[in-house]
Amino acid sequence: MLNLFGQIVLLLCILASTGFFFLEVRKRYRLVKTGLKDEKRWDKPVKRLGFVVARVATQLCSIKDRPVVGVMHAFVFWGFVFFTVATINHVGGAFGKGFSLWGKGLFNDLWFLGVDIIAVFCIIGTIYLAVRRYFVKPIAITKPMPISRSPQSAIVLSLIFGLMLTYLLNQGAEIILIGESFAKWMPFTRATVPLMAGMSAGSLHILNSFFWWSHILMVLAFLVFIPHSKHFHLLAGPINIFLRSHDPIGTLKKVDFEKVEEFGVTNVNQFQWKNIIDFFSCVDCGRCQDVCPAFQSDKALSPKVIMMSLRKHILHESDNLLSGNAPAEPVMDKWITADEIWACTTCGACMEACPVSNEHIPTILELRRAQMMMENKFPQELNPAFKGLETNSNPWNMGSSTRADWTEGFEVPIMAEKQEVDYLWYVGCAGSFDDRGKEISKAFAKILNKAGVSYAILGEEEGCCGDPARRVGNEYLFQMNAEQNIETFKQYKFKKIVTCCPHGYHILKNEYNEFGGQYEVVHHSQLLAELISSGKIELTQNGNGIITFHDSCYLGRYNQIFDEPRSILRAATKQEIVEMPRAKTKSFCCGAGGGRMFMEETEGKRINHIRVEEAQKTGAATVGTACPFCMSMFDDGIKEKGIEDKLKVQDIAQIIANAMS
Amino acid sequence: MKIIVCLKQVPDTEANIKIDTNGKSISEAGIKFIINPYSEYAIEEAIRLKEAGKAESITAVSWGPERVSEALKTALAMGVDDVLLLKTDSYSVDSFATAGILAAKLKTMEYDLILMGKETIDDGSMQIGPMLSELLNIPCVTVVTKLDVDGEHVTVKREVEGGSEIIETSTPCIITCQKGLNEPRYPSIRGVMMAKKKQVTTEQVSFEGENLSINKLSYPAARSEGKVVGEGADAVAELVRLLREEAKVL
Ligand code: SF4
Ligand code: SF4
Numbered sequence: 001m002l003n004l005f006g007q008i009v010l011l012l013c014i015l016a017s018t019g020f021f022f023l024e025v026r027k028r029y030r031l032v033k034t035g036l037k038d039e040k041r042w043d044k045p046v047k048r049l050g051f052v053v054a055r056v057a058t059q060l061c062s063i064k065d066r067p068v069v070g071v072m073h074a075f076v077f078w079g080f081v082f083f084t085v086a087t088i089n090h091v092g093g094a095f096g097k098g099f100s101l102w103g104k105g106l107f108n109d110l111w112f113l114g115v116d117i118i119a120v121f122c123i124i125g126t127i128y129l130a131v132r133r134y135f136v137k138p139i140a141i142t143k144p145m146p147i148s149r150s151p152q153s154a155i156v157l158s159l160i161f162g163l164m165l166t167y168l169l170n171q172g173a174e175i176i177l178i179g180e181s182f183a184k185w186m187p188f189t190r191a192t193v194p195l196m197a198g199m200s201a202g203s204l205h206i207l208n209s210f211f212w213w214s215h216i217l218m219v220l221a222f223l224v225f226i227p228h229s230k231h232f233h234l235l236a237g238p239i240n241i242f243l244r245s246h247d248p249i250g251t252l253k254k255v256d257f258e259k260v261e262e263f264g265v266t267n268v269n270q271f272q273w274k275n276i277i278d279f280f281s282c283v284d285c286g287r288c289q290d291v292c293p294a295f296q297s298d299k300a301l302s303p304k305v306i307m308m309s310l311r312k313h314i315l316h317e318s319d320n321l322l323s324g325n326a327p328a329e330p331v332m333d334k335w336i337t338a339d340e341i342w343a344c345t346t347c348g349a350c351m352e353a354c355p356v357s358n359e360h361i362p363t364i365l366e367l368r369r370a371q372m373m374m375e376n377k378f379p380q381e382l383n384p385a386f387k388g389l390e391t392n393s394n395p396w397n398m399g400s401s402t403r404a405d406w407t408e409g410f411e412v413p414i415m416a417e418k419q420e421v422d423y424l425w426y427v428g429c430a431g432s433f434d435d436r437g438k439e440i441s442k443a444f445a446k447i448l449n450k451a452g453v454s455y456a457i458l459g460e461e462e463g464c465c466g467d468p469a470r471r472v473g474n475e476y477l478f479q480m481n482a483e484q485n486i487e488t489f490k491q492y493k494f495k496k497i498v499t500c501c502p503h504g505y506h507i508l509k510n511e512y513n514e515f516g517g518q519y520e521v522v523h524h525s526q527l528l529a530e531l532i533s534s535g536k537i538e539l540t541q542n543g544n545g546i547i548t549f550h551d552s553c554y555l556g557r558y559n560q561i562f563d564e565p566r567s568i569l570r571a572a573t574k575q576e577i578v579e580m581p582r583a584k585t586k587s588f589c590c591g592a593g594g595g596r597m598f599m600e601e602t603e604g605k606r607i608n609h610i611r612v613e614e615a616q617k618t619g620a621a622t623v624g625t626a627c628p629f630c631m632s633m634f635d636d637g638i639k640e641k642g643i644e645d646k647l648k649v650q651d652i653a654q655i656i657a658n659a660m661s
Numbered sequence: 662m663k664i665i666v667c668l669k670q671v672p673d674t675e676a677n678i679k680i681d682t683n684g685k686s687i688s689e690a691g692i693k694f695i696i697n698p699y700s701e702y703a704i705e706e707a708i709r710l711k712e713a714g715k716a717e718s719i720t721a722v723s724w725g726p727e728r729v730s731e732a733l734k735t736a737l738a739m740g741v742d743d744v745l746l747l748k749t750d751s752y753s754v755d756s757f758a759t760a761g762i763l764a765a766k767l768k769t770m771e772y773d774l775i776l777m778g779k780e781t782i783d784d785g786s787m788q789i790g791p792m793l794s795e796l797l798n799i800p801c802v803t804v805v806t807k808l809d810v811d812g813e814h815v816t817v818k819r820e821v822e823g824g825s826e827i828i829e830t831s832t833p834c835i836i837t838c839q840k841g842l843n844e845p846r847y848p849s850i851r852g853v854m855m856a857k858k859k860q861v862t863t864e865q866v867s868f869e870g871e872n873l874s875i876n877k878l879s880y881p882a883a884r885s886e887g888k889v890v891g892e893g894a895d896a897v898a899e900l901v902r903l904l905r906e907e908a909k910v911l
Contacts, residue, residue, distance in 0.1 A: 257854065373850035383847050391673045391693045399675035401691065460691075476850040 002094040010094050010216065017220035024227035025235070027322070028280055031314060034321045035273030041243045048242045056238050060523040061355040065287050069132065071124040076160060080234070081161065086115050087219050090212075113185040116171075119164045122187045133157075135148050140286025140304075147308050149283065152229040152448035163215060168192050170211035173204055199327065209431050230308075236281040237356040243274055244357035247510065248558045249348040252365055254514040264369025264473060265300045267327045267334075268314050279314060281356040282307035288350035288360065291421025291582075293589040298604025300339035303350035303360040309335045310363070331367060332375075341367045342379055345474040345607070346471050346594030347553040352585050368473030382472060385598040389477055393463035393484070394429040394597055404459035406431075406438040412445050415492050423448075423455040423527070426508065428501040429464050436635055437628035440500050443657035444524055451536040453527075455498070461488050467503040470511070472595035479515065482507075486517040500524045500653060502554035502627045503593075510558070516550035523555060525626050525652055529564040531573050532656075539572050539659040545621035547655075548578050550611065550634065551587035552627035563654050565626045572652075572659040578618045588614065590625075590633035597629055608637035616647050623649050662810070662832065664707045665770065666741060667723045667763055667777040667789070668700035670732035674782065675735065680878045687878070696732045699778025702838035702847040706808055707776050708740040709843060715810050718742045720770070724762050725752065730861040737856035738848035744861050749868035754784050758871045760792035767797060773832040774815075779804045779839045790837035801835040802828050806842050 002010060055061040059077055063070030085101065092099030100109040133141055133153055138543065172192030176199075196204060226232055245251070255263050265271055286304050294301040313335040317327040330348055341364050350360045353379035371377045388397025404414070415424060425448070448455050466481035485508075489497075497519050499505045516572035531537045547569050555561045562584045569577050582588045591607030601607070612634060615623040625631045634649035650658075672678060673693040674718040681688040696704070710716040723729050726748065733744035747766055753759070767775070775797075780787040787803070794801030806825065807818035820839055830839045848856075890896045890903065905911040 261854075263850065376846065376849035376851075380844075386847050387695075391695055392675055397675060399673075399677055400693065401677035402675075474850065476853060 001097045007094060008009065010091070013217065013220055014091070017223045020224045021227060024224075027318065028227060028232070028236075030322055031318055032273045032276045032280070032493055034269055035271050038272040038274050040245065040247075041274055044246070049243075051244075052242045055241055061237075061241065062285075065291075065353050065355075069129070071312050072128040074138055075118075075121040075125030076129070079118050079125065079160070079164065082115050082118045083122075083167075083219075090216060094216075095582075096536055109185040115167075115249045116186045116630070119167055123161060123164045126157050126164070128481075129153075130157045130161075133300045136241065140290045141284060143286075144305060147305055147312075148286075150230075150284075152231065153284075155225060156222075156229065156231050159218050159225070162218050163222070166211045166215035168216065169195075170208060170215055172196060173208035173211060176204055176355045177201070177208065182631065185294055200421070229282050230282065233281050233283045233356055236277055238281070240274075240277050240281040241357045242261075243277065245359060248506070248560075250346055250361040250554075250558055251352045251506075251510050252362065252470060255369065257476065257479070258643060262370075263373040263475065264371070264612065265330070265363075265366040266330050266370040266374055268310065268317055268331055269321055269327055270370075271363070271366065272309075273631055275310075275359070275366075276314060277358075278358040278360075278363065279307055279311035282311060284308060284357060285355060287353040287355060288358070291349040291588075292352050292588065293345055293347055293349070293591060293610070294343040295608045296588075297591075297607045297610060299343035300337060300603065301341070301343035303344075303364075306336060306340065306360060306364060323451075334370065336367065338371065338377065339603070341371065341471045342599065343596075343603070344594050345553070345589045345596045347588065347589035348557040349553075349586070352557050365471070365473060365554055370473075372473035373476060374394070378472065379599045381599050382595065385468060385595075386474060386477060389466075389469055389481060393481060394433055395464065395468045396429070396433050398433045400459055400463075403427075403432045405460055406441055407445070407457070407459075411449055412443060414459045415456040415494075416459065416461065418456040418492075420493040421454045421456045423453060423498045423522075424489070424496070425455050425457045426497050426499040426504055427457050427462060428499060428504040428628070429468075431500050432462070432634070433630060434632060437501075438633050440628055440631065440651040440653050443651065444500055444653040446657050447528065447537060447653060447660065448529070451531045453531070453536075454466050456494075458488060463488070465501075465504040466597060468595050470507070471593065472598075481517050482512055482517070486512060486515055489517065489519070496520045496522055498522050498524055498527050500626075500628065500651070502552045502559070503629065506554045506558050522628070523559075523561060523564075525555070525561060525565040525568060528568050528652065528656055532568060537660055539656070541659045545573075546575070546578055546619060547573050547622045547624050548580055548615055548618045548620035549583070549624045549626075550580070550590065550615065550630055551584055552625065552630050553587065553589050553593055557585055558588050568652050568656060569624050572655050577624075578620050580614050582614065582616055590627075590630040592629035592633045597632075603618050606637070606640075608633040609641060610649070612637035612641060612643075616643060621647065622655070623647060624652050625649055626652050641651070662710070662716045662773040663688060663771050664710065664716045664719045664774045664776060665772045666700070666703045666707050666719060666736070667775065667793070668704065668721055668723050668732065668736060669697045669778070669781045669783075670694045670723065670725055670729045670752060670762055671697045671781055671783040674698075685875045694728060694731065694776075696735055697778050697781045697783075698845075699780055699782070699838055699840070701778075702840065702842045703776035703778055704736050704739055704741060704837075705843045705845040706836075706838060707774075708846070710774075710810060711740070716774070720745060720772075722747065722763065723757060724749070727863075730863075733861050734856045734859075735848060737859055737861075738852035738865065739846060740848075740852060745857075746861055746863040747866050748863055749866055751868065753868075753871040753873075754786075754875055755871035755873040756786045756788040757782075757792055757873070758868065760789050760796055762866060762868060763789070764793055764796035766864070767793070773813075774810065775799075775833070775835040777837050779834070779837040780905070787837075790835050794835045797833075797835075799829045799833045799835060800836070803837040804839045805836050806839050808836055808842065 059074035062073045089100050102106050102111055137228050168189050169192050171189040173196055175193055288303040289295045292303050320327050344364045346361050386393040390398040427441055431441040463484045464481045466478035470478035505521055505523045549569055566577055588611050590611055631649055631651055638644055638647055673695045676692045679688045687806050707719045711719055720743040721736040721741045722745045724747040729746055737744055777790055790803055801819050802819055804820045805817045806820055809816040815830050818825050818827050890900045
């Protein structure tokens with residue numbers, strides 16, 4: 001217990017520290033409130049809460065992608081939780097001797113045991129993390145410079161380490177002063193006793209209060225420091241996980257051209273409030289960067305840097321924003337560069353990996369939208385694609401009347417003649433115009449005909465789904481494409497839409513509904529799996545050798561379709577698939593998404609080469625794909641590397657068609 | 662300086678052209694129309710002059726049916742200030758009639774520079790620029806790949822067979838634009854939205870009639886399929902023989 005003077009000093013310190021803490025938290029809260037509205041964040045609160053518990057309490061958020069680091073982080077996390085409560089006891093002790101929230105009894109003893117153990121684990125955690133950060137120096141947390149250079153981690157790690165140490169030493173001194181009875185439940189604390197053995201009672205008392213005061217002052221310093229640093233994720237992280245979107249990864253929201261006159265984000269005050277919490281939640285852990293195809297192929301983009309730069313930017317503008325003024329500078333150029341935003345393939349790997357559920361893609365896309373629609377600044381290679389989408393509804397600007405030319409020599413029913421079918425097959429631009437895509441379409445048509453499926457295509461009436469336009473921020477053109485298709489779909493009766501292209505699949509299924517298009521959409525992998533399991537198609541041949549499968553981002557991470565393509569390939573090849581190291585949710589993008597298919601890739605390594613190498617290392621003779629864009633990226637990659645004799649790429653439909661005949 | 666851009670709307674290069682049942686015009690059903698690519702160079706050049714502070718206003722003019730409003734809206738979206746659509750009861754491929762209609766209107770307007778495509782990709786007569794310059798009694802330089810305007814002084818580079826020439830003239834004058842002059846911009850969405858709200862001024866004008874009309878349209882002869890002569894060095898002799906005897910190009 002402290003004397004009156006000590007108590008007053010302590011109270012003043014607590015007051016000051018909590019005061020500073022709340023001031024900074026309030027500032028950030030007010031900054032979040034300057035964001036634009038975003039409705040879909042509070043629905044299903046129980047489910048949301050459950051997810052937070054499942055992720056945060058178990059520390060799965062941190063463990064799932066980095067097991068060892070994650071466990072170490074879990075030690076520190078649990079240390080933090082225990083010590084938050086322990087601090088109440090600690091402060092209580094200043095006002096009443098031997099104060100404890102739990103009174104006396106077994107629970108209290110167990111509590112002290114718990115804290116004792118946790119403190120040691122927490123020390124192990126901090127040492128591990130410090131060694132990793134300052135000696136092992138993984139790229140994830142030390143690159144790119146200069147944004148990754150910050151004393152914050154050093155400060156926090158030393159504070160936590162100090163907290164634990166002073167706790168143990170303080171308690172150790174108490175053991176000597178009070179006696180063995182106190183030490184019963186504190187095996188680790190007891191270990192500090194020999195360090196202080198033989199000291200006089202006077203020096204012990206001094207030492208004891210030194211440790212006591214150091215401990216509490218460090219706690220209070222920590223409290224002041226948290227909201228100023230990336231360690232604000234202690235607070236913002238769980239909140240952010242609670243608020244996460246329930247839409248599939250990367251789903252974009254409609255721009256209402258009737259209502260708004262500014263499109264996308266030019267200035268930082270145009271973000272939605274949830275985006276701002278993202279910026280404040282980022283821990284600089286680099287998990288997103290580790291899996292980002294752009295960063296891994298030496299492009300300018302790191303999703304981590306996007307989050308951190310925007311945090312810096314918004315804090316830099318906080319005076320303006322909080323006084324209701326416009327930001328002094330736009331986001332682009334100084335804080336984020338064009339090369340960064342245009343390098344994104346919208347693969348979603350970053351969002352999948354992020355422990356605090358940050359949503360990078362919508363943020364990058366809002367920046368693209370403003371560059372595209374407000375500033376008219378975008379990679380010039382997109383010009384012909386836009387013209388093509390505008391006049392011929394396909395990015396290659398091939399005559400729209402030739403859309404169904406690939407069917408020549410095939411029996412492919414046309415919707416205009418059929419009027420009503422089970423499956424409206426949305427072929428898509430790649431399947432209609434790209435040479436390799438056309439091969440997929442032919443194979444799929446062959447299968448559908450053989451299986452006697454009731455289906456038809458739209459032929460000349462079909463238009464681009466709008467994915468290439470939307471992912472590069474040309475929302476206006478996307479809406480033109482989408483509205484046109486929705487009108488066309490209205491003319492006919494069908495039960496489901498089937499498509500071979502995951503981009504069309506995703507956008508028709510998840511993004512047309514904002515424009516009045518609600519459809520049951522299946523990917524051809526799903527239909528094929530069904531046809532195989534119901535015995536409608538028979539697989540007799542097997543000429544493919546060992547097969548590996550490349551998950552398309554828009555099929556896998558976006559829409560969680562992992563098993564169907566694999567079951568098909570197993571059925572077709574009668575053997576197990578050899579998986580690449582990065583498969584399913586961790587699949588590595590082919591490089592074509594996000595409109596990258598239509599842009600040049602001049603910087604760094606080629607993403608498709610990285611993936612082709614990975615596929616080749618599995619020893620497979622064939623890599624199966626389920627997306628025409630992945631297929632062309634692989635095909636190009638294989639040819640550019642000159643390994644056509646070692647590896648070939650085939651769509652699952654082609655593999656099935658081969659196995660049928 | 663005031664600029665007038667004369668432009669034409671033409672069928673898309675990828676459009677599947679079908680001759681109408683009358684045998685004299687093409688069927689417009691299902692055809693996508695675009696701004697004549699050479700007219701786009703004219704629009705772009707005008708906008709660049711304005712952006713460089715050398716022009717104060719740009720008006721785009723076209724003669725054609727209602728559908729041409731779309732092309733004019735695109736011009737607005739790209740950055741021209743005003744557009745004017747001249748309509749008549751019937752339309753013609755007679756270049757002189759076109760030049761006459763444009764000239765009649767342009768005489769009532771103020772301009773220092775008239776920009777237009779060197780030709781249109783549909784009829785491709787390459788005549789409107791020179792004819793218009795006759796009718797307006799101002800100079801005209803055709804097939805221009807570089808344009809410099811300094812006050813009234815105009816310096817242009819134009820393509821000639823196997824080279825280029827630099828020509829000087831002064832405003833008012835007509836410049837017809839060739840590929841290479843610039844890279845036309847994709848209209849900004851903001852521009853498109855603004856253009857959507859703007860009105861296309863239309864004016865019914867009189868059409869004196871044509872001196873020239875289409876008698877009959879026919880499809881080009883179907884191209885015969887390519888022939889693979891053989892592979893490697895052995896095929897060379899045969900290829901040369903065919904080129905000499907059958908194709909008669911050697
Ligand atoms: S979506 Fe993919 S490419 Fe874009 S930032 Fe995230 S990981 Fe990188
Ligand atoms: S955005 Fe997420 S994954 Fe990336 S560094 Fe920040 S917290 Fe880590």
